[in-house]
Amino acid sequence: MKSRNKKLLAIGLSVVGLAIAASLVLNAFKKNLVFFFSPTQVAAGEAPKDRAFRIGGLVESGSLKRSEDGMLASFVVTDTAKSITVQYSIREYGPLPDLFKEGKGVVAEGKMGDGGAFLATQVLAKHDENYMPPEAAHALEQAQKAQQTVVTQ
Amino acid sequence: MIPELGQLALILALLLALAQGILPILGAHRGNATLMAVARPAAQGQFVFVAIAFGCLAYAFLTNDFSVENVARNSFSQLPKIYRFTATWGSHEGSILLWTLVLAFWTMAVTVFSHHLPDDMSARVIGVMGLVSSGFLAFILLTSDPFTRLNPIPADGNDMNPLLQDPGMVFHPPMLYMGYVGFSVAFAFAIAALLSGRFDAAWARWSRPWTTVAWVFLTIGITAGSWWAYNELGWGGWWFWDPTENASFIPWLAGTALIHSLAVTEKRGAFKGWTVLLAIIAFSMSLLGTFLVRSGVLSSVHAFATDPTRGIFILGFLGVVIGGSLVLYAIRVPKMESGGSFTWFSRESLLLANNVVLVAALGSVLLGTLYPLFMDAMGMGKISVGPPYFNSVFVPLIAPAMFLAGVGPLARWKQASLPEMAKRLRIAMAVSVASALLLPLTVGGFNWMASVGIGLAMWIVFTVLIGFAERLKHEQGSKLAALMRLPRGFWGMQLGHFGLAWVVAGIALVSAYETERNVKMNVGDTVHLSGYAFTFMGVEMRDGPNYRAARGTLEVSTGGKPAFVLHPEKRIYNASGMPMTEAAINYGFTRDVYAALGEELGPNEWTVRVFFKPFVGWLWLAGAMLTLGGILAAFDRRYLIALRKTGADTSPAKGAAVQGAKA
Numbered sequence: 001m002k003s004r005n006k007k008l009l010a011i012g013l014s015v016v017g018l019a020i021a022a023s024l025v026l027n028a029f030k031k032n033l034v035f036f037f038s039p040t041q042v043a044a045g046e047a048p049k050d051r052a053f054r055i056g057g058l059v060e061s062g063s064l065k066r067s068e069d070g071m072l073a074s075f076v077v078t079d080t081a082k083s084i085t086v087q088y089s090i091r092e093y094g095p096l097p098d099l100f101k102e103g104k105g106v107v108a109e110g111k112m113g114d115g116g117a118f119l120a121t122q123v124l125a126k127h128d129e130n131y132m133p134p135e136a137a138h139a140l141e142q143a144q145k146a147q148q149t150v151v152t153q
Numbered sequence: 154m155i156p157e158l159g160q161l162a163l164i165l166a167l168l169l170a171l172a173q174g175i176l177p178i179l180g181a182h183r184g185n186a187t188l189m190a191v192a193r194p195a196a197q198g199q200f201v202f203v204a205i206a207f208g209c210l211a212y213a214f215l216t217n218d219f220s221v222e223n224v225a226r227n228s229f230s231q232l233p234k235i236y237r238f239t240a241t242w243g244s245h246e247g248s249i250l251l252w253t254l255v256l257a258f259w260t261m262a263v264t265v266f267s268h269h270l271p272d273d274m275s276a277r278v279i280g281v282m283g284l285v286s287s288g289f290l291a292f293i294l295l296t297s298d299p300f301t302r303l304n305p306i307p308a309d310g311n312d313m314n315p316l317l318q319d320p321g322m323v324f325h326p327p328m329l330y331m332g333y334v335g336f337s338v339a340f341a342f343a344i345a346a347l348l349s350g351r352f353d354a355a356w357a358r359w360s361r362p363w364t365t366v367a368w369v370f371l372t373i374g375i376t377a378g379s380w381w382a383y384n385e386l387g388w389g390g391w392w393f394w395d396p397t398e399n400a401s402f403i404p405w406l407a408g409t410a411l412i413h414s415l416a417v418t419e420k421r422g423a424f425k426g427w428t429v430l431l432a433i434i435a436f437s438m439s440l441l442g443t444f445l446v447r448s449g450v451l452s453s454v455h456a457f458a459t460d461p462t463r464g465i466f467i468l469g470f471l472g473v474v475i476g477g478s479l480v481l482y483a484i485r486v487p488k489m490e491s492g493g494s495f496t497w498f499s500r501e502s503l504l505l506a507n508n509v510v511l512v513a514a515l516g517s518v519l520l521g522t523l524y525p526l527f528m529d530a531m532g533m534g535k536i537s538v539g540p541p542y543f544n545s546v547f548v549p550l551i552a553p554a555m556f557l558a559g560v561g562p563l564a565r566w567k568q569a570s571l572p573e574m575a576k577r578l579r580i581a582m583a584v585s586v587a588s589a590l591l592l593p594l595t596v597g598g599f600n601w602m603a604s605v606g607i608g609l610a611m612w613i614v615f616t617v618l619i620g621f622a623e624r625l626k627h628e629q630g631s632k633l634a635a636l637m638r639l640p641r642g643f644w645g646m647q648l649g650h651f652g653l654a655w656v657v658a659g660i661a662l663v664s665a666y667e668t669e670r671n672v673k674m675n676v677g678d679t680v681h682l683s684g685y686a687f688t689f690m691g692v693e694m695r696d697g698p699n700y701r702a703a704r705g706t707l708e709v710s711t712g713g714k715p716a717f718v719l720h721p722e723k724r725i726y727n728a729s730g731m732p733m734t735e736a737a738i739n740y741g742f743t744r745d746v747y748a749a750l751g752e753e754l755g756p757n758e759w760t761v762r763v764f765f766k767p768f769v770g771w772l773w774l775a776g777a778m779l780t781l782g783g784i785l786a787a788f789d790r791r792y793l794i795a796l797r798k799t800g801a802d803t804s805p806a807k808g809a810a811v812q813g814a815k816a
Contacts, residue, residue, distance in 0.1 A: 036535035070752075070758075071760065
């Protein structure tokens with residue numbers, strides 16, 4: 001094969017490969033991107049109704065409750081302005097992370113349930129004592145800013 | 154005193170690295186032998202000083218010198234000695250120092266095993282590595298000094314992150330770095346080739362074993378990391394598509410593509426430009442991995458600190474290295490002569506297809522990893538891309554590579570015949586399709602993922618066997634002796650592909666057939682899972698060296714007979730007060746049984762998590778096969794012969810002239 005044809009072959013193969021890759025990627029991207037919303041945004045109705053998303057903030061002190069068999073946990077996530085009740089099935093999705101604690105930062109992924117509670121399929125806590133998940137820190141920051149604006153107005 | 158000595162050693166190392174980076178490259182450009190001769194002693198001196206600095210830091214950790222901030226933050230007097238040593242690289246500063254030490258080590262290895270190269274080539278290679286090292290040493294001295302002192306001196310340290318207190322910490326980071334940084338050698342060879350304008354088969358032959366060895370280390374590092382996550386995190390997973398995992402997987406994909414493309418460049422002289430580009434990509438991805446993991450942009454156990462100056466420095470360094478090499482590439486490549494010709498169906502074209510597939514897969518992982526960071530940086534909202542994306546994109550993209558791994562090694566160079574190939578492969582095809590349809594039924598019912606995985610694994614296994622059979626067909630006498638006589642490079646490839654088959658089979662089977670239960674258990678309660686009965690015998694308190702543990706006892710029986718006992722633990726670390734789950738695993742060839750304690754609900758009442766994981770051990774076994782395959786390929790006789798010629802070949806200048814003329 002001439003070197004010109006060889007180059008054409010190489011380019012052709014790459015284009016086909018990239019086209020397949022691109023279509024797969026874009027399709028999967030559309031389906032699987034998980035957006036983050038703060039409790040304030042959720043309260044304002046900005047979060048999607050039938051699609052998974054993430055929320056973050058602090059676990060409100062004294063809000064952690066368990067069902068009688070201990071396998072269903074519920075707690076309140078707050079960004080200090082608004083809060084949202086989260087339900088998490090330990091039976092289905094496993095124990096809460098080691099570093100999950102009241103008064104500390106948390107991120108949860110899931111969907112809004114019919115009763116207005118957030119049904120989490122995954123709960124993430126920080127990796128060490130002093131670390132706050134960036135999403136949770138962001139939510140608190142936004143809420144603080146929003147409150148300050150209210151006061152100054 | 155010792156920490157200051159370490160700092161002084163770092164400054165001297167930086168000066169030597171600059172000399173090693175600038176003078177030999179200048180010398181090679183001007184044909185000045187004296188300047189070129191600086192390369193080796195400077196590199197070796199640099200290695201000594203970086204090693205001294207690392208030794209000083211390790212000494213500070215081992216002797217609990219809490220006047221050093223880094224030690225006070227990341228160690229603790231009650232920490233077992235081995236973890237005090239590993240804590241040396243448990244922090245951001247220490248891990249970058251380890252990176253630099255590994256780079257100095259690789260450079261040292263190049264100075265020792267490069268006497269068969271023309272002088273200007275080895276001068277350029279060592280020089281490029283010196284420039285990279287200068288960047289890292291400057292980064293340490295300017296932004297990440299591991300020897301900063303504290304005043305007043307704290308009474309004790311803050312302890313190492315309990316997640317890192319695992320035997321995995323001993324092997325995983327050093328192995329991963331040996332791999333990451335090992336690609337700097339391939340990169341240095343590529344830049345040296347661009348600088349000199351010589352891209353011949355000899356160049357590919359020189360850089361190929363180095364690339365393979367780096368790939369071996371990266372394979373070990375990733376396998377060890379996956380093993381560690383599986384054992385330590387208590388989630389029962391072995392791969393999470395976590396950005397930090399991707400940061401090591403992306404260079405691995407690039408390295409795998411590079412190994413295959415180097416084969417073509419060495420044997421057939423084709424794909425030169427592409428090979429050089431891949432070498433640049435592989436090392437760039439290693440640097441990017443470091444940036445992602447170490448700059449704190451990723452929230453994970455690996456991100457030690459968030460300090461914007463560090464991020465900006467690494468980003469700038471990344472820009473200079475990647476941008477600079479790509480500009481050099483763009484200038485030089487048009488002058489490159491394309492090598493041997495081949496037809497649309499040949500081993501070359503199949504390897505090209507392999508490269509396209511690997512690079513597309515790499516791109517998909519890179520996109521999924523970087524996109525959320527990009528969106529965040531642009532202030533366009535916080536998003537995350539989880540395992541569902543990677544699974545649905547990566548798996549279909551990489552599957553064709555598995556098919557090609559079966560065909561490629563059997564195809565002829567230059568020109569292969571499709572009908573002949575079909576004839577040679579029809580039995581392998583029939584067996585794999587039959588296994589894909591039937592074998593899943595024997596494991597746990599039909600599952601399309603298990604079916605495709607098994608089919609592809611069997612396809613690779615049978616084509617590997619055909620490869621051996623065809624090599625031995627015309628051998629006279631003992632077939633076993635003939636088998637042993639086959640070149641190590643061939644064995645390496647076969648074993649590597651065989652290992653690939655095991656990974657594919659293992660992943661498919663464990664993903665399709667694993668089972669899990671989360672239950673509340675009182676003493677005497679029993680839970681059943683996939684033929685195993687777990688009886689909870691309660692929890693007792695136990696003291697570890699630097700933690701207190703609640704140690705559970707689960708008696709496991711199968712078929713009515715007691716089989717084994719599992720002791721999962723929940724630990725609280727004394728210094729940090731951090732809780733930590735320690736899973737208990739009973740390992741087996743065809744299955745692992747895995748138990749972890751959840752939370753304490755009442756006295757001797759716990760939530761317990763149990764997993765049944767069929768064939769999960771195959772993943773790490775396969776990692777061992779890939780490793781062994783890589784080692785065999787890297788130490789093929791032809792590379793060793795080249796090394797042995799070192800003494801005899803005393804006219805490198807003449808050799809260089811000849812190669813220069815050829816290029």
